[in-house]
Structures are given as C-alpha cells and as structure tokens.
Amino acid sequence: MGSAYELECKSCRHEIWVREGIGMIEMIATQTLPFEISREFLGVFDEYPKVVKETKIWTDKNVVEKSESRNRFYKCESCQLSYNHLWFRFVSCNNFFEPSYFCESCKSKLNLLDSEGSVEMLEEIAKTYRVIGCPECHSKDISEVSLDMEIILYD
Ligand SMILES: [Zn+2]
C-alpha cells in the first residue's frame, strides 16, 4: 500500500523515513472514532500537538462521514524546503478538515504538493534535513541510505 525510503543521520544514526501512500499504523491513527485513543497508543502525531488539538476541536463539532489519509509531500514557499507528513481529510455533511503543518525553519504554513513520487522527493527531503538538522541531535550530516537496499513496501 505504500513505499518508504530512509535517510540517516551520520552523527547519531537516527533514521528518518520518507513515506508515500499509507501504512496500517497511519490508517488506524486517522480512523475517526478512535482518533484520540489511537494517536496516544501509536504516537503518530506526537510531534504535532497542534494537529491533534485542531482535529479534536473539529471532530467535537462535526460528525465525520468519510475519511481519507496517506503520506504526502508539503513545501514551504518562502524557504523552498520540502517535508513529508501524514495528510488526512475528514468529511462531514457540509464541511471538511485537513491538518496544517508548518515549516520548521521559518514557521510558515506549508503547501500541500500534488506530486507524490517519493523517489523524486527523497533528495528534496534530504536537503530539508540538512538545513533544519536531525530531529534527535540537530546534526546536519544527513545521508540517503542506498535505495537498492532500502526500498521497502509496507503493509
Ligand atoms: Zn542525529
């Protein structure tokens, strides 16, 4: 159902996954009914407390009739950095909700990209982490793990 590629921090060996499509964990985390429960157990949105808060506000006021989710790519138009985030859409009878993500460098709101090729985006995402640094140790020494070895299909 999806594919994933790996970037690695040369300094602390932290793995950064670049994903497209959808895995089981993300699917469970964005099913509407157990949204609150599942995100606590799965930790999918731990880094994005604002997304959790805004989703909760919306789901408290709206009855979700349909939901859709997958990993997609986002771009900061002001500093041109690209990001890979879990996109989802909850639809009610007259409204819909999608999460907002923000640039970690300049804090601008990110734009959702139409392009979904994770191979093409891998180099762009690597560039981003070479600017914003490793999430664990802030080192900017980020490398791509050999694609031949690391392409995986998950779920
Ligand atoms: Zn690191």
Ligand SMILES: [Zn+2]
């Ligand atoms: Zn930016």
